[in-house]
Amino acid sequence: MISLDQHKEALNQAGLEMLQLCNKQLENTREAFFTHDSELAEEVIHTENRVNALDLRIDRDCERFIALHNPVASDLRFALALRKINFDLERVGDHAYGISKYIVELDTPIDKKVLEMMRVEEMFDAALSMLEDITDSYEEVDTKMARKVFKKDKTLNQINMDSFGIISEEVQKDPKLINQFLLLFSVIKKLERIGDLITNIAEEIIFYSEAEVMKHRKKKKVRRSKD
Template identity: 50%
Template sequence: MSHLDTELRLLNDDILEIMYLVKTQLEKGKKALITFDKELAHDIIANEKRVDGLELKIDRDCENILALFNPVAVDLRFVIASLKINSDLERLGDHANSIAKYILEYGHAIDEKVIKKMRIVEMYDTAIQMLSNVFSAYIAEDTEKARKVFSKDQLLNEINQQAASSTAKLIQKDPKNIELYLYLFSIIRKLERVGDLTKNTAEQLVFYIEAKVLKHKKLNSKKARDQEE
């Protein structure tokens, strides 16, 4: 095995580790919200340092591989994709951390019926499933699994779009709990961003494996529709 192969294998292991870590952070966040588990929320915040440290290590390793080994073709795509995936996963971890802080700042158990009514459990389940799909797709280098993320992200966008009016109605009906509804609205916005970042990760997997840039295709498609209109 060459030095480059060794470095790429180690980089692959680190990407898997940060992916698993942020998925676990998200899973803990769901449980902490539903059960008002303050210790679990504190655990998420403490683990954010691990996510940040791993992100910095992966960045340095990618830079060293590019500088020392001059990778080409699929190896180069893997390193470029790893840089972008790493950044998106770290930001995803930031959102999980912010949600944990919201839970602690509110400081009270939340009626599970309210959480479900605002479709936050549904969002969490969808976001976690998206991350699981990406995790499996990354391990198997399976772009079909990666593409399953795109349709799931539409559900998160739909819930997010309805959230403002749903929150306003709840506040009008129950103004004494305005703080609670605003916290839950903020969590919805964070989970929508989690979906976007997970979708970005799936797009980078397709780029690495198939050498296809999906983001540019979507932009070109939008321009074509605008010109037709």
């Protein structure tokens, strides 16, 4: 029977493969979006099957790891964290897939000034930077690197919050732009959600490495700020 350490390392490599695959999906989505490359968008759509297959394999193997080895302490935290990381990465892949479907199905070229106004390129770049940080953090089990994504996520949240007001104002000036703005609004929402998913992954890396539950801390901070 495979040893606990061997099984754990195999799982670790599968998790890294999933991170790299989703990173590539988002990179290709970004390029397809800004170059209006429907063939590259189609590649992202077809690669989603590979993301889904890897998701199922990792989830199954995590269950098998727990059942076979009855892990404790950091080994158990690793398996529990990887299952959640895997789930969040599959959702990142879903959002890359969704944006790519817009490119293929809606075929709506976006005016450059509209893109700049909505800060979509900045949002893509921030999301990709977060994914790169979290990949390095996962590979090195580096919680300092993991914590870097929380600050970057604020950029995505701010652009998302500003987007509705910009759309409302600009569509009144030129109603013909409404389709472009609605498409961008959908893309922005997906990128903002990708940011949330990456911060979830950061929390799981911190949980695995330091046995610290970040979500509970955040809830306490929110309650204290309201008091």
